[in-house]
Amino acid sequence: MKNKILALAVLLLTTTGIQAQIDRSTPPKAGPAPEINLEKPETFTLDNGLKVLVVENHKLPRVSMVLTMDNPPIFEGDKAGVSTLTGAMLGEGTKNIPKEKFNEEVDYLGANMNFSSRGASANTLSKYFPRILELMAKGALNPDLNQEQFATEKERTLENLKSGEKDVSSNARRISSALTYGKDHPYGEFTTKESVEGLSLEDVKQFYNNYYAPQNAYLVIIGDVKPSEVKKLVKKNFGSWKKSELPKNTMPKVNNVAETQVNFVDFPNAVQSEVQVTNAIQLKKGDPDYFPVLIANKILGGGGEARLFLNLREDKGYTYGAYSSTGDDKYVARFVASASVRNAVTDSAVVAFLDELHRIRNEKVSEEELANAKAKYTGDFVLALERPTTIAAYALNIETDNLPQDFYQTYLKKINAVTTEDIQRVAKKYYLADNARIIVVGKGSEVAEKLENLTYNGKDIPVKYFDKYTNAIEKPDYNKSIDPSVSVENIFNEYIKAIGGEDAVKDIESVYMIAQAELQGQKMGLETKVTSSGKSSTVVSMAGNVMQKQIFNGATGFVAAQGQKIPFTEEQVTAAKAEAHPFPEMMNENATLAGIEDVDGEEAYAVKMDENTTNYYSKESGLKIKQVKTMKQGPQTMTVPITYSDYREVEGVKFPFGLSQSMGPMTLDFQVSEILVNENVTDADFE
Template sequence: MTIDRTTAPEFKAINDISLIEPQHIKLANGCNVFCFNNGGQELLRMEWVFGNLRFDAAKPLLNQAIMALLTEGTQNYTSAQIADKVDFYGAFLQAEYGFDHSQVTLFSLNKHLSETLPMVKEVLTNAIFPQKEVETYVRNQQQKLQVSLQKNDVVARRVFNKALNGDTIYGFAAEATHYQALDRADLLEHYKHMFRPDNCTLIIAGKIEQQALDMINDLFGKSWENNGEPADTTQPEVVRGTEYLYYVEKTDALQSAIRLGIPAVNRTHPDFPALQVLNTVLGGYFGSRLMTNIREDKGYTYGIGSGISSLKHNALWFIASEVGADVCKAAIAEIEKELNLLRTELIADDELVLVKNYMLGSLLGSLENVFSHADKFKNVYFASIGLDYYQQYTQKVKAVTAAELQQLANQYLNFDNFYKVIVGKY
C-alpha cells in the first residue's frame, strides 16, 4: 500500500461528545456514591468529596488547614505509619483543598482495597491533628508566605481576589497572624462537622467489582454515622471592592504583575458557552489575540492569558500577565485595545472556525480515560446541572455567530468596568 504524503488527512467535524453515565448508589447514611465502571486494569480512583463549611472571617484558615493536616496523624496511626502503609501497597492517598469542595483521593489496586480502604476510613473518622504537626504546619506556612510575598504575581493575585470576592472563602488571603491563631480545638470541631457522610459524595472510577462495593458499604455506609448538627456549607454573600484600580508600587521591580478582571457568570448561565468562545479568542489559547499582540508582536511579555473562573457562588473573567516594568502602561493600553476590537469589529470567519475547532478538540481530547469522564461529571454535578450539559455546550459553541459574540463583548467587556491590579511599576 502506497501512502500519498502530499495529501492532508481528511478533516472531520466534532458533532457530539459522549460521556459515561455513572451508576448512582445512595448509602443508608446519606452518602452519595457514583460509579464509573469502565477500566481495563485492576485500578480504582476513589474520591471522597466534602462541601467546605461556611467561611468564618474570625477563623478563616480552618478549611485549608484541615486538608493540609488531615493525614498527619489519627487515633491509631502516626503520619509516618499512614504513609508507609499506603506506600507498601503501591497506593496513593492525597487530601486536597478547593474553594467550594475539598476531597480525599485514593488510587489503589483492587486486590489491596482490604488494606487501603480502612486507612481512608481512619483518616476520615479518627484524625486528631497532633499539636506538634499543627505547630510545624504554622511555622512552614509562615516561611512560605514570607517568600511568596516577594513575588509580584502572588501579591497581584491576592489583591485581585480580595477586590472581586470580598470577605469570602474566594477572597481570603492569609497573613502570618492567621496562621499564629490556628487552634487545634477549632480544627477538631470543624473536622467533626465537615466530615460527615451526608456531606460526602464518593466518586469511584476504574474497574469496579462487587467486592469493592461491598467493602465500601461496610466501611462507609454501615459504620459511618452522622452525629451532631448537619454541615453548614452556605457561604457569605460576595461584596466587591468599591475601587477599580489597585496599585502596589515596588520601586526596584524589573517586571510588573497585571491582573485585570470583571465579575462574570458561571457554567449554569446560558451565556457561558459563548463567553468561553469569546474568551478563547481573546486570551484562552496560545494563538489568542492577547498572545499574538502583546507577546509575539510587541514583545512585552513571555506569556499572557485570560480565563473565566466558574465557582459555585461567584464567577470571574480575568486577564493575567507579567510584563517589563517600563512597558506596563503600554501593555494595559494594548489589552484595552483588544477588548474594544471585540466590541466594535466582527470576528473573522476563519478565526472563529479555528477557535471553535480548538475548543471542541480540546474537550474531546480531555476525555482520554474513565478518570477524565468522572472529572467532567464532577463539574456538572456540583453545579447542579445535568450530564447533558456537555452535549448542549458543544452545540452552543458550534452555533454561536460572530454577531452574537460582538453583542456579548459589548455586554460584558467594558474596560471601564474592569478591576485593575498592578504590582511593580506603572
C-alpha cells in the same frame, strides 16, 4: 564576575528552546463534532447523605476515587488559614495507625493518596482497591489531629507565608482576588501571619467537626470495579460517618466598580509589573451563555494563538505571555486578563489590554477565528477524556451543578453551535471594559507616574493606591531624597571597603567560582572565571554535561552551544569589556546615581552602570545586594534581576555565596560551593 550568570542563563534558556519550527499559520479545518460516549454512573446514597457515583471501566486494572464535600464557600475571618492547616494535617495517619505506617503502606501498594479540607483522592491498582478505599476512609473520618503535628504544620505555614512575602506574582493573585471580591468574602479573604499565629489545635478540630460532613459529600469511583462490590465496601467504610449541622455563612454581594480604574500596589523589589484586568461575573455551567463564553475566552486569551498573546507578546514584545480566564461558579466568578510585563511598558500594556477588550466587544470575530477556536477546544476536550480524573470531574459536575445528564454527551455540539453573534453578545456582557479593575502590582518608583497620566479614548483613568493588604492609602512618595554629598564614587568606595578594602581587592588577579542550581529537577552546574586583565569564561553544565560556553579574551568572544560557535557582536564585546573584572566597580567611570530604592525591605542606592544595567548597594552595609539587567532575546526585551546574599570571606575578601536570578516565571537559586582566588586560571581558559 557574577554578571556572567545573567547572560549565561538567558543564553541557556534561549539555546535549549531552539526546536524545529512548526507552521501554525494554517490550522487544520474542523470536522463535525465527534460523538462523546460517557459511561453513565451507577449511583446510590448512604443514610448519612453521602452520594456515591460508580463508573465501570475495565480497560486498565486501575481505580480512581475522589471524595468531595460540596459545602458553600466558608469565610474564615480571624481564623483565616484554619482550612489550610486542617487539610495539611489530614492524611498524616489516623488515631489507630501512626503516620509513618500509614504512608508506608500507601507507598508499598503503589498508590497515590491526597487529602484536603474539602475531601480526598486516591489512585490504585484494582487489586488493592479495597484496602486503599479503607485507608482513605480511615484518613478522612478518623484523623489523628495531634498537637505535635499541628505545631509542625503551623510552623510550615508560617514559613511559606514568609517565603512568599517577596513573590510579586503570588501576591498579585492574592491582591487581585481581595480587591475583586472584597476581603470580607470567602473568595477574597487571605491568610496572614497574624491569623495563623492565633490558631490553635482546637480551631482545627472545630473546623473539621463543622465542615467535614457527609450530607453534601460525593464519592466518585471510576475504573476496574463492580458496582455491587463498591456498594458493600463504601457502606462498610463510610457508613459510620456522622452528619453535622453546617454553620451558617452569609456571603456579601460582590459589586464591580462604577468606572474602569487602576488599583496600584507598590512592590519595590518588582522588576516587572503584574497586570490584571478583572471584573466579577455571574456565570454557571448550566447557563445558556456558558458555551459562547468558552469560545470567546479561547479567542481572546486562551493560549498562544489568542489575541492577547499575539498582541502583547508576538507583536509588541511586552511579555512572555498574556492570557485570560472566564470563571464559572454557583455563587460568583470573575473574568481576568493578565500578564507580567516590563516596568517600562506597564502603561502601554494596559492600553493593549483595553484595546483587545473593546475590540472583541465592538467587532464580530472572524469566521476563521471562530472555526480555529472551536477546533482547538474540541481537541483539548477529547484529549482530556483520556484521564480518569476528567471523567470523575464531569460526573461530579452533573451532580453539584445540577446539569442535564447529557450535558457532556452534547458538549461539542453546543460548542459547534456558537456563532460570531454569540461571541460579541457574551463579550459585552462579561468583559466589562468600562467597569473593570486594572490591578497593577509593581515598582511604584518606575511605573506609578506613567499610570497616573494614562488615558483611553480621551478619558482619564483614575489611579487608586492600596497597600499589600488591600487597604486604601494615599499615593506614597516614591522619590526619596539623596544627601547631596553622596556620589557614585562614595558608594563604590564603601562597597570596596565592605568586602575587604582596596588593598585586598587589588591583590586579586583572578576569581574562579563554582556554583550549582536546580532546573526542572536537574542539577545545573556553573563555573565562571574572570581576571583583572579583562578576560572571562562561563561554562554551564546539566547533569555533568557541558551545555554552553561563553568565552571573552579581552578583545573578542563567542558563545558555544549545541555544536554551534557564535561570535560576539560588537554590542556584546562592549558589554563584556565592562563586566570582565572581578570587581567592575574598580574600573567603571561612567556610572550614574539613579536614586534610593527599597530592595527587599532594605534601602539601597541604585547606580546605573550602563544603559542596560543597574546595581543596588545597601545603605547600611555597603554591599552589593542586587543587579537588574535589561536584555534582548529576539523580539523580546527581558528584565533579569539577580540578588546577592550570604557574603563569606575568601582570602580576605567577601564574596556572595547565594545568588538568585529570576527570568519571567523561572527562578534559579545558585549556591556557590567554592571560590578560588588567584588559582586554577590560565590564558588557555579564554581561547
